[in-house]
Amino acid sequence: MTKQTHKYLTDNGIRPSIQRIAIMDYLLTRRNHPTADEVYCGLLSEIPTLSKTTVYNTMKLFVHHGVALQLDVDEKNARFDGIVDAHAHFYCKKCGCIHDLPLERNFLPSTMDFVIDEAHVTFKGLCANCKQRIAN
Amino acid sequence: MTKQTHKYLTDNGIRPSIQRIAIMDYLLTRRNHPTADEVYCGLLSEIPTLSKTTVYNTMKLFVHHGVALQLDVDEKNARFDGIVDAHAHFYCKKCGCIHDLPLERNFLPSTMDFVIDEAHVTFKGLCANCKQRIAN
DNA sequence: CTTTGTGCAAATTCTTTGCACCAAA
DNA sequence: TTTGGTGCAAAGAATTTGCACAAAG
Secondary structure, eight states, X not given: OHHHHHHHHHHTTOOOOHHHHHHHHHHHHHOSOOBHHHHHHHHTTTOTTOOHHHHHHHHHHHHXXXXXXXXOOSSSSOEEXXXXXXXXXXXXXXXXXXXXXXXXXXXXXXXXXXXXXXXXXXXXXXXXXXXXXXXX | OHHHXXXXXXXXXXXXXXXXXXXXXXXXXXXXXXXXXXXXXHHTTTOTTOOHHHHHHHHHHHHHTTSOEEEXXXXXXXXXXXXXXXXXXXXXXXXXXXXXXXXXXOOSOSOOSSEEEEEEEEEEEEOHHHHHHHHO
């Protein structure tokens, strides 16, 4: 993974430091839309000197270079997504999990007064697990 | 306005205090998706003793009773919307303004593993004003 | 009289900033 | 040797909490 990620970052104009590669690998392998803190904690064993500042710096860099998205799914924390193709999200209000959903049709608005460069589609409710747990 | 708002709150199981009526009136007349601070500052002349805590308390109450929505449009602040019918939002990344957009229904995902009770659709980019200003 | 609402001050949490040190080109 | 990256400690900003007083039923 590391090898491909190195190339992926380089191809996108990002200098591949140990930290940046580890963070991008984290995003691409877990695909769990983590918070900055989750990335930080998840990589501490691998990079014990990692700081949260570096995670924040790196995420800002990634978003700026278009290799990550910042999601406003959860009102508390920023969450990050390494999958940058258009897709929707489902957010479980009970357990906080986030799932990817395909984005079916073209639902862009007909009004073209605006320059639209991002579309965020989020559904909120209960995931399958939480739904079942409540039914019992 | 106050009179109707009084009834609207009562009908939705919310005790209509001076503050709550003023806040709901603010949401319904401005329709500008304000932050808590904007509501607070906007009502200070009318209710000089108002506190931000009350604004936050009231918004939480409104959301809980389904008469307001909390938007995660802007990563910095929570924003509130007194229009609870399904509609999309456009957020200008330059000036921060938010516009309502109609939402053609029928974009819900086909997967029904989840219980969906909120759909958030946000477009981000440049509003007409900012677009023009940049073109010059 | 009892319950609910308000609002101050303090605490908490997430994120950013300033700065010194380290590493790579 | 110069530029860019990392990470600590402190600052900043939005929101929440604890609590006392006020208001309403």
